[in-house]
Amino acid sequence: MLRVDEVSVSFGGLKALDAVDIDVDTGQVTGLIGPNGAGKTTLFNVITGFQRPDNGEVLVDGRDVTHAGPKKRARLGLGRTFQRLEIFGSLTVLDNVLVALENGGLRGRHAREAGIDLLRRVGLERSALTQADVLPTGMARLLELARALACRPRVILLDEPSSGLDGTESAQLGRLLVDLAGEGMAVLLVEHDMDLVMRVCTRIHVLDFGRIISVGAPAEVRTDPAVQAAYLGGASTGAER
Amino acid sequence: MSQFLALTVAGIATYGCVYALTAMGLVVTYTTSGIFNFAQGAIGMIGAFLYWELSQVHGWPSWAAFTVVVLFVMPLLGAGLERILLRRLEHAGLEAQLTVTIALLLLGIAVATAIWNPSTARTVPPFFAGHQVSIGGVVLTWHQLIIVGASAAAAVVLRLFFYRTRPGIATRAVVDDRELTALTGAAPARYAELGWAMGCSLSAVAGILIASQINLDINNLTLLVVNGYAAAMVGRLRSLPLTFVGAIVLGLLQSYGVGYLPISVLWSDLEQVIPMLFLLVVILVLPQSRASLARRVRVRAPRVVGRRESLVRGTAFIGIAVVLAFTLNAASFSYANRGIALAIIMLSLTLLTGYGGQVSLCQLSFAGLGAFAMSKVGGTGGSLLGILAAVGLSAAVGAVVALPALRLRGLYLALATLAFAQGMDAAFFNNIDVFGVSLSLSVARPHLPLVSVTSDRRYFAFLCIVFTAIAIGLLALRRSRFGRRMLAITDSPSACLTLGVDMTRSKLAIFTLSAAIAGLGGALYGGAQSAVSPNDFPFILSLTLLLLAVAWGIRTTTGMLVGGVVFSLGSLLDAHLTHPRDAFALLVGVAAIGVSQNPEGPFGGRTVMRMWRDRAGRAGSPPSTSAEVPPGERLTSAAG
Amino acid sequence: MTAATEPGADRVVEAPPALRLIGIRAAYERVEVLHDVELSVRAGQVFALLGPNGAGKSTTLRVVSGRMRPTAGRVLVAGNDVTGTSPEKLARQGVCSVPEGRGVFPNLTVAENLRMWTYRGGLRRSDVEEVTYARFPRLADRRRQLAGTLSGGEQQMLAMSRALSTKPTLLLLDEISMGLAPLIVAELYELVASIAAEGFAILVVEQFAHTALQVADRAAVMTQGRIDMEGTPAEIGPAVGDLYLGSIRAEGSTTE
Known part of the structure; x- marks a missing residue:
């Protein structure tokens, strides 16, 4: 569904992404993990059109969108959340979702009902009339997720959705992600909560120094010595530069 | 040819260098404090009037008056303004920041009008009046030479200060990474203060030097220095050398424009139009992605008024x-x-x-x-x-x-x-x-x-x-x-x-x-x-309008009603009050500075409790400087 | 206030610990991210604070360096209560903090960066340059170069030169290995060990747990804003892998 092919990005001399390949399939939650500064957010920005790659291609459902802007990609069914929150702070929680729904053509009561449904899905229906600015971080992330879902994306990219959530909330989020995949969505998850990643993802890509160092099922990735080295350091191989 | 030379000299020596002084002042205050000082012109004007007062009324020798104003009064004024007013605005929204410096601008004009009656004509004699030199057939007064010398000296001194002295390096360090500066033991707030002191001093130099070339007039002086905005924009509010170049180019354009373009019906006041056109062009061709000022500011929106309530009200x-x-x-x-x-x-x-x-x-x-x-x-x-x-x-x-x-x-x-x-x-x-x-x-x-x-x-x-x-x-x-x-x-x-x-x-x-x-x-x-x-x-009334709007709560319609009426009553006040002159502007300036402490205005539904809570919350909020965002994450600036 | 008057302070004659945190709580907005954090670091000790992302390690360092005011609890540096002291004051008193990924001023030259280190009281420019260039001759060759144009490793050396030349009572290092190749990380940690040998107290926050544990005298693991475990590197080491890469035992997987 989403395919990233040989994408490279450098910021003045520093290679942030080096020939990265990723496939995100419909009906699955795909994980993207890696230590801090590995290039995950940069990759998100390349996929969603905020960052132009120096090389490589981004394909959504087989269509090359490498040179399309974020808006066009959104219309092709690409949704995302942000690591640094991008909620509409001066609107209410419900209005945040309504902006997206109304942009998709829903009006009036239909939009409101759909909005409440979405909020219920992420567990925010009781805060519908709260101003979004005062939400704690965790709930604000869920709001971003609900808002992204309002656009009925075919591929959704989540940048650390669980940070700020407690154990039960994050378990609920995990179930929601699996459900979304089950409904035919392709989910790409960047996450630091390894329990969550290992539980919900069918495939995991590990990024280190802008390169994919490991791909596979959770169990394979977890025992991969290269991954251990990337995360824990030490004398083992890691990425050669 | 001789006209060309004469215009060139006038462009550089009369205008360009004066713009350079004030524009460099703007850049210094902006880079150190992050606040664009709309009052830069008014401050230069006040400096010029103070100089006139000391030298012409009290009979001080001009060097003494110059020294006291430029090296003592204005730096103190700048540092005081920064410490008392502007430091609190570091995390405020742009309109609140603009409002406060606009209020300072209006207040400066009002104070000057109150002290120095505008209907009296005043002149400041040039330095070394009567002395002049002829270079290649073009006559230069000593005063013009002093203008050129002063701006060049200011540029050199600023350069040395920023690159050779420890406080100067620390000032650049604050611009680079405020938090790290504090971690090395240098107090970042002190450098914003220093920046404002230098900025005010520079604009006073500009004001004093230009005052003898034109009439000592409150509005003229204020606006003349406003032209420095355009030059500062050439330097993207960051680069001093580019700012200097921009100022000279602007001075030349203005001089040639006045000299060569026909005084047409459409452009009856070329001297004012050229700098503004220049500013417009510079802003529009400026690469936005790099100059973008996107910052995350949390603004508490006022309560949304429902349909029934708005109809009832x-x-x-x-x-x-x-x-x-x-x-x-x-x-x-x-x-x-x-x-x-x-x-x-x-x-x-x-x-x-x-x-x-x-x-x-x-x-x-x-x-x-x-x-x-x-x-x-x-x-x-x-x-x-x-x-x-x-x-x-x-x-x-x-x-x-x-x-x-x-x-x-x-x-x-x-x-x-x-x-x-x-x-x-x-x-x-x-x-x-x-x-x-x-x-x-x-x-x-x-x-x-x-x-x-x-x-x-x-x-x-x-x-x-x-x-x-x-x-x-x-x-x-x-x-x-x-x-x-x-x-x-x-x-x-x-x-x-x-x-x-x-x-x-x-x-x-x-x-x-x-x-x-x-x-x-x-x-x-x-x-x-x-x-x-x-x-x-x-x-200038558009500025007042914005100021009143922000002061009474720009997001509330009630605030606009009160603002409009207050604005109008102001002229009533002025009509009935001869002392002080321009009393209304004084009041507005003072009020706006006070009210800007509550950027949502009195009708924004922000209770004292809530403000207090916000303030308490802010103590622990993470820094939102763009410095800590890796290049790939600067979405707001890239997407604008 | 000194540690001697503290009821819980060590009654031993020896000097108070270089750093002691007592019941620290801290919050962003209204969300508490540190819950009752306690730890102490002695002079000459390297203390590694480990844990997954978002556990509160960096926040702990922010509190210690004065960049963030705790909502409760106290920070003692060499026995003095410094809770709420401004970062610049703390820095002048000898708390040297190298923040995550950016311990240098990128738009200042190497020499200008070194000049900034002299804000720690009583230091002269020549002292800083001497110490730094003797230790890192590569920086001497690049003294006129902008720090931002140095390689990642060189930047980190420049950042560490502050620790070397300012002789801090307490050194705080936040993820100094971030974005660096393993070889350079190893080099950096040798440097950390040698700085510790000079008797400074060092608090290291690190994601590369094994690397940090190699030089640490003591370590703690933090998750969800709490210190879960504290002990010697040998005690902590085996537990870390699970914490980072998650346990899939919950799913009944057979891999473990």
Whole structure:
């Protein structure tokens, strides 16, 4: 569904992404993990059109969108959340979702009902009339997720959705992600909560120094010595530069 | 050839170098404190007047007066302003920051007017009057040489300071990474103070040096130094060498323009138009992605007023207005009617700035266009076609201004609109082809089909109804689909992009609609006074308008009503009070500085409890400097 | 206030610990991110604070360096209560904090960066340059170069030169290995060990747990804003892997 092919990005001399390949399939939650500064957010920005790659291609459902802007990609069914929150702070929680729904053509009561449904899905229906600015971080992330879902994306990219959530909330989020995949969505998850990643993802890509160092099922990735080295350091191989 | 040389010398020595001084001051204050100082010109003007006072009135030798003003008084003033007022604004929204320095600008003018009666002519003799040299056939006065020398010296001293001294290096370090600077043991706040001290000092030098070349006039001096904005923009508010170059280029352009271009009807005041055109061009060609000032500022939005509540309040207000229309004494209406008309114009700011997040400093220019159209099309009978023309013309011009402005954000948009407003002042409002030889146009009150509203009392009620209708309309707009989208765009352009929201159309619509409201207000304002003159729409009043709007709560319609009435009552105050002169501006300046501590204004539904909570919360909030964002994450700036 | 008057303070004659945190709580907005954090670091000790992302390690360092005010609890540096002291004052008193990924001023030259280190009281420019250039001759060759144009490793050396030349009572290092190749990380940690040998107290926050544990005398693991475990590197080491890469035991997987 989403395919990233040989994408490279450098910021003045520093290679942030080096020939990265990723496939995100419909009906699955795909994980993207890696230590801090590995290039995950940069990759998100390349996929969603905020960052132009120096090389490589981004394909959504087989269509090359490498040179399309974020808006066009959104219309092709690409949704995302942000690591640094991008909620509409001066609107209410419900209005945040309504902006997206109304942009998709829903009006009036239909939009409101759909909005409440979405909020219920992420567990925010009781805060519908709260101003979004005062939400704690965790709930604000869920709001971003609900808002992204309002656009009925075919591929959704989540940048650390669980940070700020407690154990039960994050378990609920995990179930929601699996459900979304089950409904035919392709989910790409960047996450630091390894329990969550290992539980919900069918495939995991590990990024280190802008390169994919490991791909596979959770169990394979977890025992991969290269991954251990990337995360824990030490004398083992890691990425050669 | 000799004319060319003479113009070149005048361009460099009279204007260019003075602009360089003040523009470098602007850059220094901006880089160290992050605040663009609109009052830079007023501060230079005050410096020049102080110098005049000491040297001409008290008979001090000029070197002593110069030293005291430039090296002691102005640096202290700058440091004091930074410490008392501006330091609190570090995390405030752009409009609050602009408001405070605009208030300083107005306050500076008001204080100067109160102390130094503008009707008295004053001159400052040039340094070494009578001495001159001839270089290659061009005569240079010693004073001109001193101007060139002073600006070159200032450039060199600043360069040495920033690159050779530890405080200078620390100042650059603060710009680079404020937090790390603190971690090395250098106190970042001290360097903003230092920056303001230097900035004020530099603008005083500029003011004193230029004062002998032109008359010592409060407005002239203030505005002249405003031209430094354009030069500072060439340096993108960062680079001192580029700023210097920009200043010299601007000085030359101005000099050649005045010397070679025919004094045409359209450009009767080239000296003022050229710097503003220059500023506009510089802002528009400036690469926005790098110069973007996107910052995350948390603004607590006021409570959304529901439909029923807005209708109830509107009806109540109209009721009160009708009672007032019958009871107020006849003399009050000239002020009351102007006040309500101004309030209507201010509603355009609620839409554009309050909801749309775009700061405009040219709303009175649109109002002036509205009054112009009403006068020309409405005729003496006040045909409703005139109102249509007023709305249409201002909306059309608004759309034209908005097209380039759509790329701009924050400070750059504000400065572009300021340039537009000043250009309109010079080329349109003060043009005898527009306003006639008497520089006055009569504007009729609209002629309604069923009921006449031309008497003062009825016009008052009519204005109140129009205000209420627009206010209720705006509140409805705020609650609508369009309103949600408008606020969403203001809050997070990046998120709007990922949701596929079309931002260009919305922004254009907001700007155009806002200009239309201002135009309508202007037409009605003209009717209130039955005639308008260029003095009704100078750009400086647009600044006052924004200031009052922010002070009374730019996101609230009630605030605009109060703001408009206060604005109008101000002239009542001035008419009855001879001492101090310009008392109203003094009050406004002081009030705005005070009220800006609460950026949402008194009607924003922000209780003291809530402010206190915010303040407590802020203690632990993470820093939102862009410095810590890796390049790939700078979405807000890239996406704007 | 000194540690001697503290009821819980060590009654031993020896000097108070270089750093002691007592019941620290801290919050962003209204969300508490540190819950009752306690730890102490002695002079000459390298203390490694480990844990997954978002556990509160960096926040702990922000509190210690004065960049963030705790909502409760106290920070003692060399026995003195410094809770709420501004970062610049703390820095002048000898708390040297190298923040995550950016311990240098990118738009200042190497020499200008070194000049900034002299804000720690009583230091002269020549002292800083001497110490730094003797230790890192590569920086001497690049003294006129902008720090931002140095390689990642060189930047980190420049950042560490502050620790070397300012002789801090307490050194705080936040993820100094971030974005660096393993070889350079190893080099950096040798440097950390040698700085510790000079008797400074060092608090290291690190994601590369194994690397940090190699030089640490003591370590703690933090998750969800709490210190879960504290002990010697040998005690902590085996537990870390699970914490980072998650346990899939919950799903009943057979891999473990």
